[in-house]
Amino acid sequence: MKADPFDQRRLLELQATDTAIAQLEQSLKTLPEAERIPALQREAIRLRDQVSAREAGIADLDRDIARVEKEIAVVTKRANNDRDRMAAGSVTPKQLEGLQSELESLANRQNELEDQQLELMETRERLEATLAGHIDQLKNSQAAQQEAERARDAAVAEVDEKIAHHRQQREHLSASIPSSLVELYEKVRAKKPIAAALLRLRSCESCRIEKSPADLAPIRAAGPDEVLRCEECGAILIRTEESGI
Ligand SMILES: [Zn+2]
Structure with a gap:
């Protein structure tokens, strides 16, 4: 799958919003x-x-x-x-x-x-x-x-008010990302809480596993519009200047 790197990065914002909503929902229980x-x-x-x-x-x-x-x-x-x-x-x-x-x-x-x-x-x-x-x-x-x-x-x-605010933000955000990319994100997120993860300093921020030089080779070789998945955990791997590749 290919997607504009800018849109790929927006998945991180979507993920941050979903994480915030999940944390707020959890906080209601405690x-x-x-x-x-x-x-x-x-x-x-x-x-x-x-x-x-x-x-x-x-x-x-x-x-x-x-x-x-x-x-x-x-x-x-x-x-x-x-x-x-x-x-x-x-x-x-x-x-x-x-x-x-x-x-x-x-x-x-x-x-x-x-x-x-x-x-x-x-x-x-x-x-x-x-x-x-x-x-x-x-x-x-x-x-x-x-x-x-x-x-x-x-x-x-x-807390309910904050959740409503985040949900509204999420709606705007997901409407601004190509639907095929959002669909992929939702599919992954149905299986794991962190569906879109930044590759930071060669580590996936979802599973925290550092990529070996062998794993890094195809990541380095992939074009910026290629949508990558973490080999370890299946998260959508987002590359930025922090990725260390
Ligand atoms: Zn991973």
């Missing part, structure tokens, strides 16, 4: 801005679990507290009834004795229940304080995650 996001997501899940566990614990305590309060109400009512009966005076001395003894045990039971109630309320208070701490941590973690996502989105948008 954005430093996105690095923290998975850890923050895991932290949010952990904190949400802790919040749920504490909330469930508080709900359990509330049920226990309600049960104790109900029992206290029953005991109080019973004691009030006993006292009313005693005050009415229509009881025998034996009944009075029975009522006094019952009032005593009711008072003991009430004390017990009130101690339980106090203990449950104290535990609830401690749980509430822990819950508040977890909720604060969760809010901070969610805010950090949102911030990281905003930073990542901004970084992605910036």
